[in-house]
Structures are given as C-alpha cells and as structure tokens.
C-alpha cells in the first residue's frame with residue numbers, strides 16, 4: 001500500500017473521549033468460526049456527522065451497525081453508542097438505547113399487513129404511553145418529511161420500491177432519534193430513485209441535523225452526499241459551490257479484508273494514491 005494517504009486506522013490515541021461522540025468503535029475484532037470479519041477496527045462518528053461506510057460485499061458493514069446496536073458482541077474491543085458502552089451493557093438497557101437510534105434497513109422491512117400510517121407509527125407505539133393524537137401528528141410530520149403524506153392509508157404492496165424505502169425512512173425518523181443507521185438505503189433501486197433517497201438523507205442531515213452512518217455500495221451516492229447540501233427554501237438538494245466554506249460533515253470509512261483502509265473526506269479520497277482505492281473509485 002505504498003504512496004497511500006490513507007489514515008492509519010490505529011487512531012485511538014488521538015481520538016476524542018468515546019463518551020463525547022455519537023458512536024465509537026475501539027479496536028473491535030470479530031470472527032465467526034474460522035472467518036475473521038473485522039480486525040482491530042477503530043473509528044468514530046461525531047455528533048452531527050454523516051459517516052459513509054464503504055466496502056465490497058461481505059466486509060462487515062452491516063455487522064458494524066449490529067455491533068453498534070449491541071445485537072452482537074465483538075470478540076474484543078469496545079463500542080460506545082450515544083455515550084454508553086454497549087459492549088458491557090445488559091440486554092434490558094440495550095432496549096432503551098436502541099429506542100434512541102433510528103434504523104433504515106437494506107430491505108425496507110415494512111409490515112405488509114399494516115398501512116403506511118401503522119408502519120410509520122410502529123416505533124412510537126412500541127415506546128408506549130403516547131396519546132393517539134400525538135402519534136397521528138408525528139406520523140404526518142414524518143410522512144411530510146419524505147413527501148408521502150398522501151399514502152397514509154395505503155398498504156406497502158400499493159407503493160413502488162422507492163416509496164417503500166421513503167416510508168422506511170419516515171419510520172426510522174419518527175422517534176426523532178439521536179442517530180440514524182442506514183443499511184444500503186439505495187440498494188436495488190434505479191439511479192433516479194436512489195437520488196431521491198440520497199436527497200432525503202441529505203435533508204435529514206442538514207434540516208434535522210441527524211447524525212448517521214450510511215452503509216452503501218454506491219460510491220456515486222456517497223459523493224452526492226458529500227458534495228451537496230439541502231436548501232430548505234428551494235426544498236431541494238443543491239451542489240456546494242467550489243470555494244464555499246460550507247461543511248456538510250460527511251466523511252468516509254472504507255473497509256477491506258477485515259481492516260479500515262481509509263478514513264477521511266471526499267477530497268482526501270479522490271486524492272488518494274492508494275492502488276486499491278484508485279481502482280475502487282474507477
């Protein structure tokens with residue numbers, strides 16, 4: 001890996017207090033029988049940051065999201081989510097923590113037998129104790145965010161794939177989570193529909209100030225996120241002008257062969273001389 005500008009993943013010595021960032025992975029390793037998937041992974045996600053997680057299939061991107069939620073425990077290393085050390089938490093406390101995290105899965109995983117309203121309301125109903133009129137208000141607000149208020153009484157089977165994904169985003173955001181985890185939110189969608197989903201992630205980042213991890217295979221989507229901002233007045237995403245000092249706090253992590261091989265900004269990535277990264281970008 002000569003001439004690489006990739007940052008040494010062993011950055012813990014210079015990292016901020018893991019309790020002060022939204023998510024921190026510290027020297028995390030995990031293997032399944034003989035299959036070592038993650039080895040000494042260290043990176044963090046700061047409050048307000050969007051961290052785009054890239055890597056070919058099977059590099060452990062989804063696994064990192066599951067680890068951050070405490071759905072699995074690593075073989076070694078520590079993970080902090082919203083200031084809590086999930087690697088040492090009891091299952092009961094993990095439930096409370098997961099309520100503060102919005103999740104948008106690869107398959108939008110809507111309940112087919114529930115209407116859009118009921119699907120979006122689901123995380124709030126799970127919390128319990130919220131009056132129906134408050135739930136309806138929040139459902140409407142979330143659906144307005146994804147511009148699908150008119151679908152409130154429809155069933156998922158009556159929606160296109162892109163619309164279902166937008167409903168899943170509304171559901172992921174209805175609790176006003178402190179952090180949103182997107183697992184391949186544009187996977188399986190055509191490029192135009194993908195752009196509408198990317199635009200929603202950018203809107204969440206710039207309007208709701210969401211902190212998030214976005215797992216994606218689509219480099220194109222990652223660059224769109226890093227080079228655009230959401231203009232609320234125009235209600236659309238717009239490119240950041242050259243020379244502008246607008247910082248959209250979107251950074252990249254690339255996984256390869258169990259390791260983090262790159263951490264940095266879109267411009268660091270483009271400037272990388274690393275052979276693998278150059279090939280990955282081409």
Ligand SMILES: Nc1ncnc2c1ncn2[C@@H]1O[C@H](COP(=O)(O)OP(=O)(O)OP(=O)(O)O)[C@@H](O)[C@H]1O
Nearest residue numbers: 032035037055056057058059060061062063064217
């Ligand atoms: N619970 C588990 N038991 C055994 N192996 C697992 C488990 N979870 C993940 N793995 C393995 O870990 C590896 C990484 O899986 P993961 O789903 O995180 O990859 P990914 O980078 O998200 O892939 P993709 O881009 O295809 O979604 C795979 O080889 C997978 O089979």
